[in-house]
Amino acid sequence: MQTRRKFLTATAAMSLGLKAQAQADEWPDRTIKIISPFSPGGTSDVLARVLADNFSKDMKQSCYVDSRPGAGGMIGASIVAKADPDGYTLLLSGNAPNILAPAFSPSPPFDGVKDFTHVAYLGGSPVVLVVHPSLPIGSYHEFLDYIKRSSAPVNYTSSGVGTHGFVFGEQLARIEGLKLNHIPYKGGGAAMVDLIGGQVKVATITFTSVVAEVRSGALRALAVSAERRMASFPDLPTFAELGHPDWVSASWFALSGPKGLPSDIVDKINREVAVVLDLGTVKRQLEDETVELKVMSPTETTKYFEDEARQWRPVAVALRGNQLAQ
Secondary structure, X not given: OHHHHHHHHHHHHHHHHHHHHHHHHHOOOOOEEEEEOOOOOOHHHHHHHHHHHHHHHHHOOOEEEEEOOOHHHHHHHHHHHHOOOOOOEEEEEEHHHHHHHHHHOOOOOOOOXXXXXXXXXXXXXXXXXXXXXXXXXXXXXXXXXHHHHOOOOEEEEOOOOOOXXXXXXXXXHHHHOOOEEEEOOOOHHHHHHXXXXXXXXXXXXXXXXXXXXXXXXXXXXXXXXXXXXEOOEOOOOEOOOOOOOOOOOEEEEEEEEEOOOOHHHHHHHHHHHHHHHOOHHHHHHHHHOOOEEOOOOHHHHHHHHHHHHHHHHHXXXXXXXXXXXX
């Protein structure tokens, strides 16, 4: 009886292995969906569409972007966490939907690191502090003076609660002693509309979301979280220069699938991502959008998620505690 049980167990395992191999060999044989967890117009949307367009061309299979904004990216991420691990539902993942937003939630619907298969790192864009040009502010120090002189809290926005821009805004308020009131949106694109219109006049937001408006003068950039001054914006100081040496970080993005995605499919997608990121047209487009690209293996990408979670989860939890105490 014991021998028969071992035989059946081994047979079942072999059958599952053959099925997984068959899935990997056939992939993709139908439409691929990339879920962008923020509203159209932001960095997540830009990267997702670059991947979808090139996947469709290179793999001769339709690939499209499905925008599912909300809850700092957790709504879209939740859909992928629950999807079948077959390679046909992918997430434009990153530090907002997978690390920061869950840490701000008292009961997150998933573990942003462990409940996904992390396929490929894509790139990151720094956070920028911008103001509407109607404000009499031309520098970071003038911004601090303006906020401190204000009799009431000044509204500011970001791509949403739990995003990197939100974390920067809350840190800015806490460390500089500023009265700021956060106005949440479901993504950088949505926030940008009201920023340009002047309904909200201050933002800490991923640079990609507002780079065109900064170049045109529709918004004024005061500081950026890049490691050094950016070649395309040589007059824009970094937060590090302005007295915050630890504020060197990017709002970064990756491509992930549900937990249990077969390794052969993971490797296929990772190779395709590397091909896309190496295209001259893609490099020029994303460099113009202030996105710094980097190719990583699935193993390196997973480790990057783990390292970022160790660094940023405690920051988010501490900020959540401060908000609850207020």
